[in-house]
Amino acid sequence: MTLTYVLMQNLRRNTLRVVLTAVAFALPMAVFVAAISFVVALAQISADMEKELRLGVHHKTTLTNPLPAGMRSKIEALDPDRRRIAAVCGMRWFGGRVPDTQNTLTSIAGDPDTFPLVYSDVGMTAQDIEAWQRDRRACVVGRNPVDTYGWKQGDRVTLVSTVPPYLQLEFNIVKIVENRERANFFWFRRDYLVESMKDAGVDDARCNIFWIKCKSAEGLRTLQQDIDALFANSPDETKSEDENAFVANFTQAMGNIPGLMQTMAMVVVVIVALVAGNAMMMSFRERTRELAVFKAIGFQSGRVFLIVLSESIMLAMGGALLGVVPAAVLLWLLPIRLTGIGPMIALEVTRLGVIGSMAIALCVGVVAGLWPAFQAMRLQTTDALRKVA
Amino acid sequence: MSTVDIELRKVRKVYFKDRLEIPVLEGLDLTIAAGEFVVLMGPSGSGKSTLLHLIGGLDSATGGSVRVGDAHLEKMSERERTAWRSRHVGFIFQMYHLVPVLTAAQNVELPLLLFSMSSSQRKERVRTALEVVGLSDRADHRPNQLSGGQEQRVAIARAIVTDPDVILADEPTGDLDAKTSEEILELLNLLNSEFGKTILMVTHDPRAASHGQRTVHLDKGVLDREELNPARPRGAAAMVS
Ligand SMILES: Nc1ncnc2c1ncn2[C@@H]1O[C@H](COP(=O)(O)OP(=O)(O)O)[C@@H](O)[C@H]1O
Ligand SMILES: [Mg+2]
Numbered sequence: 145m146t147l148t149y150v151l152m153q154n155l156r157r158n159t160l161r162v163v164l165t166a167v168a169f170a171l172p173m174a175v176f177v178a179a180i181s182f183v184v185a186l187a188q189i190s191a192d193m194e195k196e197l198r199l200g201v202h203h204k205t206t207l208t209n210p211l212p213a214g215m216r217s218k219i220e221a222l223d224p225d226r227r228r229i230a231a232v233c234g235m236r237w238f239g240g241r242v243p244d245t246q247n248t249l250t251s252i253a254g255d256p257d258t259f260p261l262v263y264s265d266v267g268m269t270a271q272d273i274e275a276w277q278r279d280r281r282a283c284v285v286g287r288n289p290v291d292t293y294g295w296k297q298g299d300r301v302t303l304v305s306t307v308p309p310y311l312q313l314e315f316n317i318v319k320i321v322e323n324r325e326r327a328n329f330f331w332f333r334r335d336y337l338v339e340s341m342k343d344a345g346v347d348d349a350r351c352n353i354f355w356i357k358c359k360s361a362e363g364l365r366t367l368q369q370d371i372d373a374l375f376a377n378s379p380d381e382t383k384s385e386d387e388n389a390f391v392a393n394f395t396q397a398m399g400n401i402p403g404l405m406q407t408m409a410m411v412v413v414v415i416v417a418l419v420a421g422n423a424m425m426m427s428f429r430e431r432t433r434e435l436a437v438f439k440a441i442g443f444q445s446g447r448v449f450l451i452v453l454s455e456s457i458m459l460a461m462g463g464a465l466l467g468v469v470p471a472a473v474l475l476w477l478l479p480i481r482l483t484g485i486g487p488m489i490a491l492e493v494t495r496l497g498v499i500g501s502m503a504i505a506l507c508v509g510v511v512a513g514l515w516p517a518f519q520a521m522r523l524q525t526t527d528a529l530r531k532v533a
Numbered sequence: 534m535s536t537v538d539i540e541l542r543k544v545r546k547v548y549f550k551d552r553l554e555i556p557v558l559e560g561l562d563l564t565i566a567a568g569e570f571v572v573l574m575g576p577s578g579s580g581k582s583t584l585l586h587l588i589g590g591l592d593s594a595t596g597g598s599v600r601v602g603d604a605h606l607e608k609m610s611e612r613e614r615t616a617w618r619s620r621h622v623g624f625i626f627q628m629y630h631l632v633p634v635l636t637a638a639q640n641v642e643l644p645l646l647l648f649s650m651s652s653s654q655r656k657e658r659v660r661t662a663l664e665v666v667g668l669s670d671r672a673d674h675r676p677n678q679l680s681g682g683q684e685q686r687v688a689i690a691r692a693i694v695t696d697p698d699v700i701l702a703d704e705p706t707g708d709l710d711a712k713t714s715e716e717i718l719e720l721l722n723l724l725n726s727e728f729g730k731t732i733l734m735v736t737h738d739p740r741a742a743s744h745g746q747r748t749v750h751l752d753k754g755v756l757d758r759e760e761l762n763p764a765r766p767r768g769a770a771a772m773v774s
Contacts, residue, residue, distance in 0.1 A: 145635075145642050145652075153634040437630040440591060441644045441691070442619020444612060526586045529626060529703075 151455055155462075158427065162459065165423040169463025169508075172412035173501050174471035179408070180497035181475065196265055196387060199356040199364050201371055204381040210236075210350035211380050216255070219354060222370050228363030231261035234351035236334055240303030240313070242293055248306055249289055253334040254355075256282075262357040263331070266321050275318040276333075283315035283332040290320050303330070309344050313337075413504055420463075420512035424456045428516035435520050436528035449521035456513025457506060464505030468498055536567035536729045537602035537621070537698035539588060544597035546583050557583050559754030560597070570725040570732045570765070572742040575751035581735045584751065585701045588733065589622045590614035602698055619647045623692030623730075625702040629684040631676040631691075637683075638663065638672040641690045648695070662690040665728075666720060682713035689720060693730070700724060702734040706741055718744040 155162050201219065203209035216234050223229045233255045240251040256277060260268045266284060268276065276282045285295065295301055297317055304312045315332050338349045358364040368384040375382045428435075438448055546558040557580040565571050575581050586592040587599055590606050593614075599606040604617055631640045638659050645655045663669050666686040676684055685705060692700060702721065706714035722744055724730045734745065742748045746766065749759040 145639050145646070145655075147646055150632070150635065150639075150643070150646075153632075153639075157634050433628070433630055434632055437624075437626070438643075439615070440589070440618070440624045442615055442647050442695075444615050526583070526592045529586075529591075529630075530582055 147451070151451065151458060154427075154455055155459060158430075161423055161427070165420055165459060166463035166466050168419045169416055169460060169505060170467030170470075172416050173464040173467030173505060174474075175408070175412065176501045176504065177468050177471045177497040178475060180500050197358040197361060197364055198262065198387045199358055199368055199371075199384055200387060201354040201356065201382050201384045202352065204383045207352055208237075210348075210352055211354070211382065213349040213351055215351070215375075215380070215382075216354060218374065219356065219371060222367070222374065226359075228359055228367050230357040230359050231258040232354055232356050233258040233262040234334060235353050235355060236337060236350070237307065237352045238303070238332075238337065239306040240330065241306060242289075243302060243304050243312070247292075249303065249330040250286075250328045251303055251330040251332070253332055253337040256333040256335055258357075259284075259331065259333075262355050264357070265323055266319075266326060266331075267323060268319055272319045279316055279318060280333060280336045281314060281316050282318040283330060284319045284321060285317055285331075286321045286327040286329040287324070288327045289330060290317075296320070309341065309346050311337075311340055311344060313340055413508060417508045417511050420456065420460055420508060421515065424452070424459070424512050424516045427455070428452060428520060432520075432523060432528050436523055436525045439523065439525040440529065445521045448523070449517045452517035452520040453510065453513040456516070457509035460505045460509025460512065461502065464502055468501055472498065537731055538567040538569075539563070539565040539602075539699065539731065539733070540598075540600045541588070542598045544584075544587065544599060545595045546580065546587065546592075547595045556754060558587075558594075561751075561755050563749065563756060565731060565733060568725070568729045568731055569747065570722070570745045571734070572745035572748040573733060573735045573751060574737065574742060574748055577737075579751045580754065581751055582703055585703050585733065585735060588699070589624060589701045590618045619644060620695060621698050623695065623697040623700045625685070625688055625692050625700065625705045627704040627707040629676070629681075629688040631684055631687055633676050636673050636675055637668060637679065637687045637690075640676070640687055641694050644691060644695050658694050659690075662694040663687075665693065665724075666690045680713075681709055682716060685709065685713075685717055686720065689717070689724075693724060693728075698731060700730045700732045702732065704735050704737065706736065706738065711740075714738070714741060 201211075201215070203211055213234055216232050219232050220229065235255075236253045238251040238253055239248050241248045254262075260266070260273045260276065268284070272284075276284065283301070289295065293301070295317055297320055299317045300314055301317060302312060302314050304310065313332075313336070321327070321329065334351075341348055356367065358367060364386060368386070371384045372382055435448055435452070438451070439445070443451075541561060541563040544558050544561045544563075545556070548555040548557060561584070563584075573581050573584065583592070587594050587606070588601060590601075590604075590609070591614075593611070594607055597607070601621065604621065606614060606617075609617065631637075632643065635643070641659045641662050642655055645658060648655075650658075659672075660669070663672055666689050668683060668686050668690065671679060671683060671687075674683075676687070679687065689705075700721070705721070706717050709717065718741055721732060721734065725732050732745075734741075736742055743762060743764065745762060747759060747761050749756045751757075
């Protein structure tokens, strides 16, 4: 028998209370892990994109307000020697989904000539680029739709647009993207989209956004100013942002959910601390005499302090594990990642989420156990024993 | 078999409550010979438990000196007294105070966790202690599966498993029926006569008192009288002192 064993046995003393307290830990910890993972996933995307030196130019008011296609050449004209600009790619939101399914893919049409340059992180080989340029119906697809619908390279696939004029188009998969940050994307050629729309009687070649691959961070910053200045006071005023800012904006458009989740998680953690503190206090009160006997037997005050504190920590950590493990498994199993919340692709439990929540559980355990442990340490053995008779 | 004597000189104990002095022991003298079995009687609230706690180092006296064997408790810190207690004193209480989630054997093993001892050594000690109290066959029972008398036996085993010199029992039969009380008292007698433990036992029960070699009466802060039990002559060591 060890002291640890005694501690473990103590947790069995009032099974119902221990279980309830543990569950009170488990639930918010599960939420917390999910929230952290969410926030981390977003931060990760921002960090990855920063390296790409991409500048996004969209309408000053909203993304859904399209810009004329001719803007591309005006932007290119700003840098005739090509010192700052590597390539400009006009993009149009298609909002397609596989017929008879619910999930809208992040499906976007891009300029066939510049797409492979601007999206260099997609990692198209010379062969891929050749296939993309040869086939008007070429598409480049991320891992998630491929896995969901069982597609493979060379397949012919159909998407129906969820925005007017609700085109139904066929595509040939020329490349499957392995880059995890791009797992939700479905790119295809904008010339194909424009012509198909024209066939449907809609003459609209406008773009939602122009992505510009820059040659340096310095170039990116000056371009950003130059472009917005160029179109200022025109009917199509622009706002240029680097990709990072773009993601941040997107996040904001979602009503600052990450921040909200964090706040929520914190509030719940505080509540849990109170619940656990109360449970620990009750469990301490119930056995003041027993702890007094520990002291009478010869256990030092410091050790009795640690015994009570350890019990609280064990309860907290155990409860947290009870929440973190199922949350991790659930996030891993559930296809949340496939719903594709904008640039969010993979919502999975991060190590930071797990370590963070366990660290918080540890803190809560310490805080909840501190007062009872202190009381136990200060316990007047003689008084506690005398109250018996 | 090491036997240890106890000597209290001019012991004072004053409690403070709401800044009021509550004197409980006022210049008390008591000598207990090595290997003696002394019974302490007195009205409720007279300070019997207080006296026991002072001898066991659970509390410190306001004045005077308390010596148990070589240990001068009044000169020791609380830490030192606690460490000393774990090796030299076994407490037995009226309400047993066993840990309900541990088995009898585990309860008995508890004090040994403070000793550097291999687990097989500990097991051996626990086995012996349970044998002495006659509960070998209940080693794996939890307290709620035991009768009151059996629980008190486990508590006694827990008190003797460290092989202490002194056993301090605070109304050990206060919660037991006459027959069970008799068995517990016989057990204490055995610990005294066979194992040489010096015992101080608090009781209200005159029949229980008859098991000791000497009875001292505590009243108004001092021991006001004592009587020897002719049926239980004191050991040779006690005669000398
Ligand atoms: N912590 C304390 N503060 C104040 N008075 C106390 C305290 N502990 C005990 N007393 C008082 O000391 C007296 C002796 O108590 P105790 O030794 O328990 O008596 P007994 O065991 O003889 O019944 C009682 O009057 C009790 O009220
Ligand atoms: Mg008492």
